[in-house]
Amino acid sequence: MIALASDHAGFAYKEKAKELLTSLKIPFKDFGTQSTEASDYPDYAHAAAVSISQGECDRGIFICGTGVGMSIVANKHKGVRAAAVESVLATEFARRHNNANVLCLGERLLKWEMAQKIITTFLDTGFEGGRHERRVNKIHSLTSC
Numbered sequence: 001m002i003a004l005a006s007d008h009a010g011f012a013y014k015e016k017a018k019e020l021l022t023s024l025k026i027p028f029k030d031f032g033t034q035s036t037e038a039s040d041y042p043d044y045a046h047a048a049a050v051s052i053s054q055g056e057c058d059r060g061i062f063i064c065g066t067g068v069g070m071s072i073v074a075n076k077h078k079g080v081r082a083a084a085v086e087s088v089l090a091t092e093f094a095r096r097h098n099n100a101n102v103l104c105l106g107e108r109l110l111k112w113e114m115a116q117k118i119i120t121t122f123l124d125t126g127f128e129g130g131r132h133e134r135r136v137n138k139i140h141s142l143t144s145c
C-alpha cells in the first residue's frame, strides 16, 4: 500500500500519481490535501508518515512545491527514510543504497513526464542490501528514529 500526500502545491501531481498507480494496479491511500486551496504540508506529511511508521503502508509518495518540506517532516518519523529527488539516477540510488521508503517530489521543479519516470523508478528498484543494510540500520539505531 502506497501512502500519498501533498499540499496545495503538489495536489495536481498527487492526482496524476493516483491515476498512474491505478493503471499499474498498485493500491494506495490518499492522505490529502484534496484541492489547490492553500494548506500546510506538515499536516499531510505527518499523517502519511505515521501510516508508514506504523506499518499500515509500505511506501509513500509525498509531493509539495519542492519536495523539501515533505522530506523534512517525513524523516522525523521512526522507520521512515524519505528522499527528495529530482532525477531518475538519484531515485535509483535512493532505493538501491538507502532503501528509501518515501519519495518526495517537487511539482514546481519537475515536468510531469520526469516525475512519472521518477515514480516508476522508485516503484521498480530494489534495495541492494549487503553493506548498505548495515548502514541503513545505523540510521535508525543511532538516532532512535
Ligand code: RB5
Pocket (backbone or CB within 6 Å): 007, 009, 010, 041, 064, 065, 066, 067, 068, 069, 070
Ligand atoms: C508552498 O508554497 C511550499 O512552500 C511548499 O509546497 C513546499 O515547497 C515546502 O517545502
